Amino acid sequence: MLTISNNLKSVSHRFLAVSAALSTQILLFNSFALNPAFSQIVPDNSLPISSQVTRDENLHTIEGGTTAGGNLFHSFQDFSVPTGAEAFFNNATTVENILTRVTGGNISNIDGLIRANGTANLFLLNPNGLIFGPNARLDIGGSFFGSTANSIMFENGLEFSATTPEAQPLLSVNVPLGLQFNQNPEAIRVEGPGHGFTSVDALFTPVDRRAANTGLQVKADRTLALIGGHIDLEGGIVTAEGGRVELGAVAEGSVSLSPFEAGGFALDYSSVQTFRDINLSQQATADTSGVGSGSIQIAGRQVTLTDGSIALIQSQGRDAGGEISVTASTLLAVNGTNPDGSIPSRFESNTVATAQGGDITVSTRQLVFRDGGQILSRTFSTGDAGKITVHASDFLELSGEAPLNPLVTSSIVGLALSEGNAGDLEVSTRHLRLLNGGLIGSPTFFGSGNSGNITVNVADLIEIRGAALIGLTSSSINSASASSGNAGNITVNTARLVVADGAFISSSTLASGNAGSTTIDASESVEVTGVNVVDGVRLSQIAAAGAIVPEASRQLLGLPPFPSGDSGNVTINTPRLTVSDRARVGVSNEGTGIAGNLQIQANRIELQDRGQLTAATASGEGGNTNLQVEGSLQLRRASQITAEAGGSGNGGNLTVSADTIALLEGSTISANAFEGQGGNIEIATRGLFLSPDSSITASSKLGIDGIVTVTQPEIDTSSALVQLSSNPIDPATQIVSACAIADENTFVVTGNGGLPPDPTGVLRGQDVWIDTRLPRFIESSSAVETHPSEEEDHSFAEAVRSTIEPQPLIEATGWHRQEDGTVELVAVPSRSSIDRFLPSNCPPHHNPSDDSSSFELRGERLPTVP
Template identity: 55%
Template structure:
């Protein structure tokens, strides 16, 4: 047995010849792996026996034991044994030199003491690194541990150490030069028989860093990088933190017996990254209460790396919290395609899982990576809460196993129910099978609700091509439990190339309610490439493929009731085979479909339908402020198969255009045809389009088209309210000097004489020219000079009657005139002063 101190080792090195040193002290390099310094009042002492580094001494303060080393590494196969007394609660260890700590052996301590390892230069755990301590373990590249009154146990300024505290540390202080923490391994040994329809099992025990049940395993960098590594605890807590600068606060349990520590990062001003690669695992399971937290700037998981919380008992597990200031990226699966990269909460017993909480600026999941919460027993799955300030992208599937798609999902395979899923982001894209969903299988558990709030655009585009599984947001019942409700709030919703937004049932449970609110528009367009399967927004009770039904015990015909569908948007576009529908493929009636929109446009085979296989047709209500347009063979239908009656279809809009072979139908097969009621100001139907409410074998339904009532008072003309003398207005011969008015009263108008009846007048009159000839007689006229000096206007003599002359010509005369001087004046006009007179005789003969 050899004992080494920092002063003794320095003397040996100084007094020995290098050749003799290597010859007589061959173990010195090994001994130098753990080298105490002399910065403490009572320095640490290291004794080496075989490959065991026994660490004793140090400075005690209350229940705390302080150790300080110039260098601290544990070579492969070696052991660093902290031989503390049982009264010690916290072993606080720092490295003051400039060397990284390489640990590829065992760290051991007595009793239930917590072990803190502080090395700002960096810490590397090799494939053979192990822990055998009774308490929690925290490794950090912070510069100091902070106690009350801001006293510090500093690794960067060891000579300034004040009186060592008897209290537990309050937290970690980081400068901007924190080193990196690495953990290396051979990949986890977690297995599953299916990416989603199977529990996660351990294979051949645990390899890697593990603490006792109920304890905390925390790695707080600098960057934290796990490469094929496994961190594990039973019913305890795992913490990974990437910290660049700031203060990390400890939440210390009042009782340290089976109670994990928690870390709070609200004092951090700058974060660093956390990466889990090459099949790394964070594994918390057991019958107690487990929890996990990852906090960093960028968090990356790939190649089947997973953070797993599995509740095997009756208590409720804790939460899995992920906070990435910049981005969270999940990629791929394990090499066999059975364990997706990502985060999973699951319960296999009577206890509930905790919640799964994610906050970041950008979230990307691709190539089959997943975020899941599951129950396999009586316990309920927890909620999934995802808060993203920018974009969420769920893209594609595993090329190794296409069943593994990029998902956010909560599933029930037992009597327990799934939790709700809440998602908030600026943009949400689900591409080529990427999806968000809640579902039930096998037993009575119900599916949770889905709440999505996206300020800009929701996209569900394409399918996973091998199994034709769409990109979707969906809640579905595959068993006796009910599906959940789906509520989507966004500016724009786009469903293309087979994508789907839905809540439905394929089993005995009932479908849920789907509500889509879009402040700009909703577009449902296209079909699955190469097929007729449409892009869908639907709520229904649907049949499934026979093979799939046998695999999950789903009956061939659904017996649950379909849900309802509501869409509220200024503009709804359904085109190129896209479909908005409520339907029932079972024996019950269809659900209800209500759309409130400014404009609805259906084109190229787009459809809005409410249909049943054999039950009553659904109720379809369209309230459209401006126009409803159907083009290119599009359809609006409320139909019933079998003996069911056709559904009721109610449309209220300003105008309807039904063109190019389009139709509005409420039909039935054996039952009575449905009722169609349309309220519109304008209905335009092309000859090849139609509106029907018929039954092939039963009684036809009714089609009612209501035009708005016309307020005739709005067309009345406001006549003058001044008193008038009717006798002077019947055949007015008013002179040009009087005030006049011209009033239009519309076609027909007032009779020319109140003593005569009002006769109809043709709108069209014969406007052919008549032969008009004027016969003039000599008249007295003034000279041009006299005319120029005259101030009297020429009078107008108006004809009030006529008579036929002997030669057959007609002469117009004024029968009510009175003679004044040598002129004719109307009886009600002011006389003119001109001495001239004239007379006109008009001969009128119609041309043949």
């Protein structure tokens, strides 16, 4: 027991010693992280020609190193730059690339200045992590690469490794080709005060960058790349004016480098096996605005922008903008605004000059924007805005407004604010949700620029529901003209579409520009239902419209009292369309322009509870409505289909083709006008059913009424003809051999004709169908004694004679009382009356005059009369 106790005591002492050592290391690490003044730059002497560091107070001058071609290699055990300090790479100006690795076990903490001569690119490689503090600055002529990769790769399989720093034949090295990540590299963090951008509003003015804060920045047209494990920008700012910013969070794999002739590098992540997360928070910024074609590429597992953080390209010259490219293997999340609510978190591309704005391309599995998160492409000049392309393989949701600014909603928007055109928008996913004011839109304001076209491809379901809880924005897919420019077209392809609770899909005009067209192809169903639950006024709708806006909005946007542009068309193709609870599908124009046309092709259309299909104008020509329904068209509970015109315009024409049409419970189909001529209504259906309180009208209050025409489809009578056999048949198999009452016989008729109109009728000549190919077995005669001739078919005669004696039905002509008081109906039939009902093949009736017996037919026995 004592031995065990001593052993435990010994183990305990060793454990305490190890714990103390670990605690000391942790404290030293924390002190190092919190107070970079303790950091230093220490060479590791692993290169053929070692690096040399000379310190003069806060200036660390770095010389020496190994040169191979245009590359200069440095290797350090530790590399950190304290606050207020400077690390100066005193390289020859002929050096193209300065490649620096850190082989020790410490993080590199940079909170001072890193400087180099000439235009050399600087690579800083530390697998243990990189932290850039709020005072970190770069003063280099080339591009900067900060990475926690294991090694820098060159051709012929050579590596400059920070984890295995054994000597390599570096003299054969030329241009670096990429970065190699083995497993779980450490993070890169950039700290800062946030961008400090200002904006009069979040929509109609560009970002003012003049008073913006600065952070890590390279010269114009160069690349600033941070490639590591997790990438965190906590108020951090990375800038490359007209150049390129690369943020890549890589866990395992390789990233290739491709140099540009004009300077800078592009990175390719196609060989990365596993990504890590990227977070931009506290107004963090990736900015490549400038006169050149700046680009931003962000690649990670989960990419998050919060607190008004921005990835920004603002084209300020003649060169077309580059691209914002975002790849998130699992999730892209954008939420919130800066503290005053003026700038939401977003990916943003603007042009303020003659150049075209940069495109924005997003690829992820799930995309979720909430509380005002945005993707925004705008033009404030003659240059066109960039295109927006978003692909979320599983799920895409835009929901809600910014808490501090109700006018900012979660959205994907292309906007024209001058002479240039807005860019097109293309969105694809499996499931799309636009909720509480979330929208996909492309409007044009203030100039002649056109808004962009919107294409939405959704494999499964689109849900567009509700409106912003505080603001006035409804959830929508919309394209609008509030200027002389035209609105773009909207194309939606999906399996199922639901527009509910005041949401809408619309291409509209508010001024002199024309609205675009809206086309929806839904392979399963389209449902439009309800009104906004907050105000009870805004209807759910799919529309192309010319609309009047409230006075306050007209003053703000400089809009005319009435729009003069024309409405576009609405086309819907789906097996089932349901419009209910005051919702509307249609085209309209409240101004002086004409309404577009409404075209719907479906297997079934249901309008319920004041659901509407409309084509209407206030004063222009009414739009036409064409409904092609393979199955049923149902209108219930005051639902409407209208093609109407106010003022002097003529009512539109309404064409409906359906298998069956039912108008019930006060529903209407109308093509009316006020002063102009009423429109015409043409209905083709196999069945039209109207309740007494429903109607179909084509009238004009002051002009000429239209015409209502209801037709049934042509019937192909040839389809009812029966092809008769050309082969002779045996008559004995076609004629009933007995006519006895109450026997279970079968009577079969082949062909048409040959029967009286009813069972009690007399067989007349015009009723008889005669097949002249059949032999004439029987000669009919009015005489009862007529018998088949000897020459007729013997087997047929035998069959007839073997039948039971028939009992013909004869009307009672009298009655008498039996001895027991029973009344019995009797009849003494005449010979002619019997013969009239006997078919010619039945045996002759017995003649009672041939013997002395009496003949009496008894009818049904009646109950006894008291």
